[in-house]
Amino acid sequence: MTETDAVVIGAGPVGLFQVFQLGLLEIKAHVVDSLPYAGGQCMELYPDKPIYDIPGLPICTGQELAERLLRQVAPFEPVFHYRQVVTSLARQPDGRFLLETSTGTRLLTRTVFIAAGVGAFQPRTLKVEGIERFQGTQLFHDVGDPATFADKNLVIVGGDDAAVEWALNFCAAHADRHPHKARRVTLLHRRDVFRSSDESLTQLRQSFEQRAIDLVVGQITGFTEAEGKLVALKVTDPDNVTRDLALDMLLVLLGVSPKLGPVADWGLDLERKQLQVDTEKFSTNVPGIFAVGDINTYPGKKKLIVCGFHECVLAAFGAAPLIFPDKKILLQYTTTSPRLHALLGVAKTASD
């Protein structure tokens, strides 16, 4: 079990800036996120799409914003716990919180900052009765180790970026894309419409024409099993004709959907799945638990990243007296404060 002063739940832009603001007040933070990387919704839903309303960044992609914020928090050396969701949060007799995650991380902390946005992202799963028993052997909802699919008869399900990109990556006709190649790639989608970059869509069409990738339009309505193995899918096409599709491996890339998850069970005041907070400290009704960004609500709330940034500032100042009860907490400016310069690891400039 690790002891810490603060845990930030969510490594999206607001969670990252929470780490930064805590750092300026000399509060070290651990960060938990369900995704394998920082950036949250920005990275998951629009990594390449421009955002235009971050102050001072007239145009910035989600990925760039995440990278910029990661650089900004680097001096404070936050500890990231990726690919896990918080499964329980319990007040201890000494007033601290014991927080546990789905992968067994245990953190004993004085304060918690919920920056979980719309909730933890979870892959959309294939809804075909009984097929879940092949999860992890022949059925996968993320790529994980690409070697798993090498030289296999692979069916990829999906119509968006991830499905298109991995179909091309695993296709032997595109040698430059990825070292691991499947023996055969079939892309299965409910209609013949795909979403990806223009370049990838052009490559995909050529691959269909050259039969380098098989296109199957339809929905999985059942499967065939033999000797405990998944050997074929039953695919029903738009004309309601059902055919067998043989396979070794099934990779389902239907995107992610957010789930609020156990946050709903922590005794916090909720209003339409949002956590109610005050506007002085952005504290929930439980002292020591703060909520910032899209997951909170208060009069006037707008779900914008720039508003979340402000909430982080006031939440950090709200939390500081709980961590340093005997210290007077002063607002200092990064432009002028030698103390903050030391924390940020920036040298004095020659003209200082």
Next chain:
Amino acid sequence: MTETDAVVIGAGPVGLFQVFQLGLLEIKAHVVDSLPYAGGQCMELYPDKPIYDIPGLPICTGQELAERLLRQVAPFEPVFHYRQVVTSLARQPDGRFLLETSTGTRLLTRTVFIAAGVGAFQPRTLKVEGIERFQGTQLFHDVGDPATFADKNLVIVGGDDAAVEWALNFCAAHADRHPHKARRVTLLHRRDVFRSSDESLTQLRQSFEQRAIDLVVGQITGFTEAEGKLVALKVTDPDNVTRDLALDMLLVLLGVSPKLGPVADWGLDLERKQLQVDTEKFSTNVPGIFAVGDINTYPGKKKLIVCGFHECVLAAFGAAPLIFPDKKILLQYTTTSPRLHALLGVAKTASD
């Protein structure tokens, strides 16, 4: 008289972002500022010093921040009224506000956003009885047109950046610095300590040694007039000896000091010179007048630029129903909204 929907008082970072947020809601804004350029305190007090706590900008000078925000507001074509302060603000019978400035600009507006920071910046003036009568002929508190000082016997008063830079600029020994040269440059400061960049300070010391610039340490305690002209200053040195210093022109560059000014007389609730606002709309007690940034106060207030940015968002949404009473105001996202893309003048991306 110009009719408009919004006037923003103050062209600092927060005033500029107020213009941006109003623009996203299709509200055009006029901006009034006492300085000759945008950027406010950032430009005036620390143009070259890094700021480290703007989210997504790990390091950024005040000048760079101002430039970035000016680029961001450009699509909304705000009208800037520089070098003037708001001298009166009066509610009209139709509910609008008539706003007048020190240079005669008259704006009839539905809403006002006070983003005036610590107040309007005004040059610190020379406090010597009677000398003010030479203001504009031989006494100046800013450089204005440098040709005014060409070939003159010039005394510059001050010890900071502006005084040092202009002493070097007007000095014939530094031909590369500026086209206009004085006949003689004297730098007058109360002590032999100057603040500027290392490079400029080195140049200044060399200029003193080579007698290219005269250094006089002391304070102006009087002056001599002949035929209606200022012909000499009486300068008292640290040993209390007073000497005459002949001159043609006197350029006083003592920096600026902020003045809250007439804002104090507009019937707005004040608390220690700060405007009291709510945290839902950042409205003052006068409907239609909002206050954002360092000039406002509310429970939890921190005087940080990032907090001002958030306040702009909620103030814009607070103002929109006053400007468009019959329109439903929706929050749209710059990443996805075609309407906002059109307003921002950004083309659809190929993959949309």
